[in-house]
Amino acid sequence: MKTLLFPGDRRVELAEVPTPTPARGQVLVQVKAAGLCGSDLHQQFRVPASEREGIVVGHHTSPDTIPGHEPAGVIVTLGDGVTTLAVGDRVAVAHVTGCGHCVACRRGRDIDCPEKVFYGLDRDGAMADYMVAEAKDCVVLPETVSFVEGAFWACGAGTGYAALTRGGLVAGETVAVVGLGPVGTAAAFFAAKAGARVVGFDPLDERRDHARGLGAHHTIDPTDPGAMEQLAELTRGEGADLVIEASGVAPGRASTIQIAGVGGRIVFVGLGNRTVEFDIDQVIQKQITCMGSWVFSTPDLQDMIDSAVDLGISVENMVTFRYRLDEAEKALSEFDAGSLGKTVFVWD
Incomplete structure (x- = not known):
């Protein structure tokens, strides 16, 4: 063969x-x-x-x-x-x-x-x-x-779908997906099908366009200095209820703390091998729940x-x-x- x-x-x-x-x-x-x-x-x-x-x-x-x-x-x-x-x-x-x-x-x-x-x-x-x-x-x-x-x-x-399940997605929530490769785009697609409002983050124009074509309601370039202001405007200052981190890169992982709203949940699904610095005080003060999802x-x-x-x-x-x-x-x-x-x- x-x-x-x-x-x-x-x-x-x-x-x-x-x-x-x-x-x-x-x-x-x-x-x-x-x-x-x-x-x-x-x-x-x-x-x-x-x-x-x-x-x-x-x-x-x-x-x-x-x-x-x-x-x-x-x-x-x-x-x-x-x-x-x-x-x-x-x-x-x-x-x-x-x-x-x-x-x-x-x-x-x-x-x-x-x-x-x-x-x-x-x-x-x-x-x-x-x-x-x-x-x-x-x-x-x-x-x-x-x-x-x-x-x-x-x-x-399946990995994108399982990450949403792990995060306890509820219809009507705002879901932010960081990294719009195949896993992240799948998560955005399924979240939209489940009745969530989806905001995708990716530095590549083509990936953002592709995700919008598959159901993401809004997309943001995370390298834009005004990215967090755009998210605040979209969510009336409340941030995302659920964040799916699918990029696996240090900046994407670190950004999840800012993206999540008070009481938000973060699911890390993108694998990476670099150390990431987190603002743990924000995790505490925003009462964020962080989870991992492995397939x-x-x-x-x-x-x-x-x-x-x-x-x-x-x-x-x-x-x-x-x-x-x-x-x-x-x-x-x-x-x-x-x-x-x-x-x-x-x-x-």
């Missing part, structure tokens, strides 16, 4: 490798769509070739590991003992798999498992014609949900997709770029340069 590899130094490599065979409790998925995520860039694609073999976010990765953790496709082979799925099922695959036995896993929270494994990082992922997945990590895609949507739900869209559980992924279908909500229009696997060099070059919206590899 054909696969994509990231040897490092911003290079891509197409390779032919044997098609894997599913073991007990596993399935073989013929991949139909595989999304690109920002973590693919900074954990694998941009990494110097000399550093590609090693530990990333506590997990081992290698240039020989097939990348990609946003898969959707069709089950073509069942491993022994798989009874909950059938050949021909259309599925998305949750991108973290746990041991299956600990308390976190039994709650469906594989992301909290001490022995969790990430598809596309320390186990082969989605950027190949076929991938092996644990049957327990697969969620069924209704016929009305495209494979491209399923791939986006598997990480980016979602596998049962939550199924619930999110099913709920979207019932509500007639599609995330198809958020996917702005589609490429074949043999166009990977162009896809990664444009994605690395900050392409707008979501990028997905497609097979049909």
